[in-house]
Amino acid sequence: MPKLTFNIFPKEAHHGDESVWSNLIGGPSSFSLESRIFHSISICLMGISCFYIPYNLYAGLYVASFSAFIFGIFFFHQYYNSRFNARKHNNTVFGLIGLLIFGVNYFANSGIHGSTDLIWPAYLLLVFAITPYRQHLKWLTGYLVFFIIVHGLEFYYPELVKYPFLEGEGQFVDRISTFPIPLVVVYITIKFIRQSYDREKKAAEERAIAVEISKQQILIQKQQLEDSNSEKNKLMSIMSHDLRTPLINIQSYLELLNASEVDDEERPVLERALLTSTNNAVEMLSSLLHWSKSQLEGPSVHLAEINLLRSLQVTLDMETAHAAKKEIIVSYQIPADIIVKADLDMLQLVVRNLIANAVKFTPKGGLIHVIGEVLAQECKITVTDNGSGIPVDKQDKIFSIKAEPAIG
Template sequence: MSINSNRNLSQRVQGMVHNIVGDPLHFSLENRIFNTICAIAIFIITFNIPYNYATGLTVTSLIFSILTLVFGFIYYLSRCRKQVNLGVALAVISTNVMFAVNYFYSSGIEGASLLSFTLAFFLTMLISPSKQYYWWLAFNLVTVIGLICYEYYYPGAILNVYHTRGDIFADMTPTYITCILAIFVGTVYLKNAYNQEKKRGEEKNRKLELLNSEKSKLFSLISHDLRNPLASIQSYLQLMRDIELDAENKAQIETELLYVVNSTQEMLYNILVWSKTQMDGLNTHLTPVDVATAIHPILKINKMAVAKKKIALDINIDASIKVMADMNMLQLIVRNLVGNAAKFTPAGGAIYIRTSRTADAKCRIEVKDSGKGIDPARQADIFSLKVRSTFGTDNEKGTGLGLFLCKEYTLAQQGQIWFESNETGGSSFFLELPLAGN
């Protein structure tokens, strides 16, 4: 049998199980366990109807017929109406009442009724909430001990249905086998369900702990990184107030001040975008986007950083390319890539921005710089939230959050992003998105 056939068979079996016990996405663990127990109980009881009738236990066969109808209704309440608590109460009460009646018509303490009560109590512990355990324990004990005491004082009330030694073996043996199999199946299913829930819970806790740890690092870095630009702004303002500056120096300081404000604003914008994503999730609206129209405003925003460091810009953008993208997400990605290139390119360096079509109907945007490149120790985590503060060639401070957002937003737009180290120094970042119309 091929792998695909095995996979299809597994999927069909899983689908059948979900139809019987409920999909884990829509039914709680307790609900699924109760549905399973009901399905098993219906199967066992239905099997015992003709068997008991054939062995001469006519009343027991009739009682089991009634129980089949009762459990069918209880299963409907739990599986279709999700009324688990009501179903549990009806199942426990009806089972004990019917077994109590059967006790009088199946040789009492000498028959198989005590085994049936034991199995019923085990199943009750599986399906009932923990806060009801003591109630159902008391209910079972009172019922069974009451029946035994009644038989002890009024033995004539019990009908002896075993006429031969073979009748006893014919009743006790299958009852014992049924109890053992039911306990085995119930225990295995319960343990498997518990282990799966435990595994899912541990995985969620691990992810939450990792996310909280990364958030703590991020906010610690942010609080530290914001002090530097604010201190610079304060120093510039203090200098301008205390010293009479000539026009040239004043213009230079104002340029420096504006540059610091723009850099800080970019960092805060990334933080706000990331915070909004954490609260609301990613809302992506893919539409045909003109790449040139999206990129040119970003280049104007970074014009001051490039001019300040006398960096040459080599731009080669195909004005005819359109991609399926979210305009805001695309601009955020390009803004971070160009901003990082300007940050890590030394004065007098160069940045190359190119767009091209690939053979597999995608648009490739390349942002290449002649900067100092990426530390090999940081390359594996460059797109992750394992944030480390980095300094640009002009001591520009960054948190690394921008590249993490680039990765998240690229995947949300069904694209790819990666980087390569250049042989001549610096690095190249590549962004690929599907062409519009493909």
């Protein structure tokens, strides 16, 4: 324990008596609860001793006055060493000095008819407050035995007891002047124990709140990780779905070019179609990767005014070529002057997936029609086909990442 310098008027003293009192008894960071209780009791008992020394002299109670003097000197010595010299108070000496002084005062102050018996329990409570738990039973036993011995001596040897007070007024004054001592001891002891309990309770509640907050944060982080994984799975599903069509188109053109029956007139047409399909695939792949990267960093929408037909032309051409392999006709009716405010990548992604799914579930020789029209202040894009459609029991799940793909 560090050595502390005593200053009865610290800088914070003007904030109130509480700062002065805290300086006198020491702070929780430097002293244990037992030490702070001892400091408080010592200060109060020194003040009471300063009152009782002259009072007992005036009343002719010289033994009681001397006892109060010894009591005050003892407490001052123990308090000063504990508070300012970092020497812990001596529990054994403290307990024994109480037995000695109260034993002498008992016989000098009317014995069982005096006021000494009022102080025994309060002093024992103080002993309990400043000593470790393991010593409590020993002190309780010691005080009970000493109490019985003192009263037994009075019973068998009543001449040992002195009666400085007369019955009536003298006894009344003695009791009234002694009664505050146990009250002060009990009040300060209970106050510190209650304050310590309240602090521990508050600290426990704060720890419980901190644990609950930490638990909530863990759950939130867990949910964020699950959402992030879901987003990544969704993006991978979208990329694999969207890349399949252009790659199949390129594969088909390459198979035709390798076929022996392709003549010189058809080859340039197929090569131009292959180049167009490849360029469209590269453009779509570039846009898709750029959009996927931005979504991994957090969902974001970049709105801009775009021409609807020009924005969807590559997508429409690519899906038309893909549908032709199933002899499905894709037609579209989108006015060239429609301007919409939308996210280009998301718009292409949605239309591309709608048409691809229509191709997937439309039978051979079917029809797919894409319509773009302006309704009031909104633009409506409709993709219709003559395929099997979506079963009623699965329509509620089509916008969920957990939706299972079906075979077309």
